Amino acid sequence: MTDGTDQAFEQLLENCADEPIQYPGAIQPHGVLMTLSEPGFEVRQVSRNVGALLGLEAAQVLGKTLTAVIGQRVAKAVRQAVEAGTLDELTPIPMKVHGTEFEGFLHRHQGLLILEMEVRPRSVGDQQAHLSRLLQRLQAAKSLDELYEASVREIQRMTGYDRVLIYRFEEQGHGQVMAEASSPGMELFKGLFFPASDIPPQARQLYQSNWLRIIPNAAYQPVPLVPTLRPDTQTPLDLSFATLRSVSPIHCQYMQNMGVLSSMSISLLKGGKLWGLISCGHRQPLHVPSEMRSACKTIGQVLSLQISALESLQLAAQREEKLQTLHQLGEAMAANAGSVFDGLAENAQVLMDLVGAGGVAIIDGTQLRTAGVCPSAQQVRDLHQWITAQARPVFASHALSSIYPQAGDFCALASGVLAFTLPKPIDNGVLWFRPEVKETINWSGDPSKPLQLEPSENGLRLRPRTSFEIWKVEMEGISRPWGHGDQFAANDLRRSALEFDLARQVLKEQAAVRARDELVAVVSHDLRNPMTVISMLCGMLQKSFSSDGPNASRRITSAISTMQQATSRMNVLLDDLLDTSRIEAGRYTIAPQPLDVSHIFEEAYTLLAPLALNKSVELSFHAEPGLVIHADPERLFQVLSNLIGNAIKFTPAEGRVGVVAMSDGEQIVFSVRDTGKGIPAEQLPHVFDRYWTAREGNPSGTGLGLYISQGIIQAHGGVMQAASEPGQGSEFRFTLPKPGV
Template identity: 55%
Template structure:
């Protein structure tokens, strides 16, 4: 057994991959090709054998009318074929040229009409009966393996080729023979792999575009097309859809090395991508009639649909099994109070069955639980940061030592990794492990090209004998259904984890509310008593100006102010609790705006006058607003209190009320210190006390005012320029 060479580094493979096989400039010699302009059907280019077949000598054909070359009767048949082409019909039309019968094939590409005249060949048997039988057998296949074998057996019986193989492209790009039918003496390829370099990308694209491709004799001499470039644009002629298109000389040598003289391939597509090929080979030249080729094309299309159908049926069956397991795991997570990951511990076997893994590790914070064949605890903990770094909810690898080199130390038991984790700050993951498949891949010959030393050109590999490659460090790949299943499991875990977080937060809010209620209830009574006692003590202090009496009066006043502040803070805490719990309630009623502002003025005018600040009110007459009078008074108290605090002696404060559509707009304007642009976005947050000169502020007033206005269904915002003043505005619904 030998290690596989680095094919991707082979310059000969690169040469083959860059070969422009769609513009060979020639055709195979079993037919004629002409390109025509429409609607006049004037010849633009023609294969050189047209002159020979029609007995025209060596005269150039470009620019001549098609009818003048093939005659009126043949031209009429071509026009019938053209009518079918326009009607999207696939009928066979034949023309006779110089006593020889030709099949007329038409297609359009890049603004040209292509006419291919392929020498007719009689079928060995009536294709219709065989095709009907083949289609019935394909449709009745119950498994993919049965479908593959039925296909190759029926196509060999239909066409007479010595070998028919069904070749599937694997994820890595190479192909594998999964079905085969042989005549005696042919080398079997069933189960062998063919390297990706055997069919370069541009060849795969042509297979994708054309259902069928035929080479009746790989030892042919190409027939040139003249003129070499298109007369209308000077470019090479694109023969991507031409049946007669000449093939790469490298491919012809490839067929020779394989021991076949003629070949046919039928494309198999899935989701419009090349899924595989049915390849046919014969030891002698073989012409397959157009009628049989059309039938084979239909078989390829039906087989493509049947493969997709059976694969989807199998995928649905597997998905149903996995859905049952996921539902059971989701119920286990939902019915437990533990961390959702830890809730899975009793269901380790179900988790292993879900993915077909051999080992399982569940990490919850610092706790690691392992089941089955796993790396050591230290190795798993060293692997986890790499899983985190991938930044994905689901991480998968079937060659972990390549993706995470440290895993080479334990690749025998963990060459495959599948992991899910939740977006939480703590360590958490479910990790599945698959062992290394220390296996042998059987190749049809060593996958390497050779170079012709004399010509300096590349040639296909020479040998198709069995060549074995030892594969190390790889596990069975995680299927799409497994990846979908663990993604679904992760989604359930994420939803349940978020639900538990919400429940915990709601419980914390309830506990806080209860604590606030108890504290406020238990503190209000002693605070009220303190305020009353302070009032009584002030009355008992003599009114004379002795030093002792003044000191006593000052101490009592300090106690009274501190107690009042504590009482205010208690009220603020209760308001915050209600706002954050979404239970802040307001008792709305219709208020006359002017009367409300007059009532506020009775309290705030004396306070403003005492500080030497001019406080004015201005409101449109007749305004009414829907508001809770007590809460509205609280908002104004906070806004006016701040304005007075940060407006200097001689400053001005103005309160304005005006109609704004179906709302009333209130503004409290001052020409005080203002708020810096860096601080303005944060002023309605809790505990905002960053303004200089506000050492005694609690930072709760604006936050509570914002919550009160929101509870009214209104909005509160601020505009300010440092050193010039501030404007606090809010909208409330107008009352009828």
């Protein structure tokens, strides 16, 4: 075709996909359809064949009551069905009008009551016996293939159709015939693929909404509705749920091209979505009675459930067969002293067998190890960078070049890739490769141009395929797809690798903490002895020079005093470092015992009152009478000394520092409040951080006192908090549980 014809073809194909098949404006001729108002049951629209089937022309019916059209007895049965709420399209109302037996079907849609009177076909056989046998066969099936085969054979036997197919939709939209039961002389379609355009989206939506669709004679002449539009809305009547709905003329021609004149489709649903169809076809016109259709609807529902159940079992089996290999790889990762990737690299063949790959690449930082058939090292690294950018824990594609064009350079080696990465700061991951498979798919027709053009009175129009010859389509750049079991295995292996990797990191961090603690302990021990010696010698020198009286050198005595102060500060720093190490390691221990708070306060006053007096700061203590706590006396005194000492240090002369202890419910609250300049709001959240030395006038502090104090209180099961308002002072509060609580 020329470019212009190609464009016309594409436009017509798009129009076909957009065909409003739910608004045909006509019905099939094997019945009469009318719309009724409620509650008067007056006829608003009717099919033009009402004269041939009911003996009244459309003009005589419109605006009349249903009773006037079909008689009082039959109309009463319709009204009773409406009042009973049993509007089921496959629960017919027996009718006899104008000498013809009908089956009446009712449904409501878009505010209208729609009545279909279908000419009753001749009943065939015992449907209940057929249905019972078929359901037993379906329940006994042990595999999907067995289920498909039993279904098509029994449905053909029950319905009498020349051909019964089970047709499954694939992810890409096209479908495949999974099973077939056909009469001799019928063209066979089992295993063939049908293009997605054979069943356009709006048709699939109707299949999803309706369990059944029947066409007794594809060579019929559509019967138009009178009037064409709904009188109340002046819009086409939506016949989505009408059994008599006229179908697309393209579909009718399609059926005849396939050698059938009548058909019935039974929808198969999975998870509320259209999974596939049971498609029945007959070379001659065939009108299946309603009881048969009701049985087929039940079959469709049961088969849908069975397919879902067996597919779930199939997926579980795919997972089960991977578990032993996953366990073997897990042991390899755990046993290797290096990284998890070292353990996998040592078992590369097992790793490839896990997912049926032809090659595997393992990336761990700058190290790249490959096995089997793989692209070049640079191609692997470039691909890995691209996959990492996709931000998926597990990535899978069996048509890599379609989404990563660079893969066209190595599609023979790796048209498919399955990969995972771990959340680590270095490049890492496992990439499995599958080579290109020149996969030949048997298409029933050309998937790219499923319809043809033919001349008509109005120019070109679409004509359904007249040839169903097998087309051989080579799929370039396609590998064997990664199945559910493969992707499950990749996800599970990634989970195991992540767990082992995190465990290694934790062990390394624990070892580092232990090494640090041991180093701090050794340094503390090794430094404390010389510090003690230096302090003693400084004392002896100080005493010796003091005996010289006025002749002693002031510079020497000052230097000795400075050395004593530095030695004392270094001892405090060593104690703080040991405490900090224990707190961070979660090994800070206390030795609690019953303590009288008033006695603790007396000791604190004795020690700290001189410091307060030296700065002219008023220091007061108040404890609730008889207050007893359960605490480590040395550690609690350390906390109080730190808090009160800081309060005195940062409170100006003539200021006040108050210490209070009171009972509050199930806990005892200690408070140290001062009238100093306070702590800036931006610094307050950080006062318990390690090495916090932001307070002005504290250049000599280690910055660990509050951090250690908080750790001591937490070890007692309490909480420490700070509050401050610049210019108004600060308050540090901590709680301790009451004894026995």
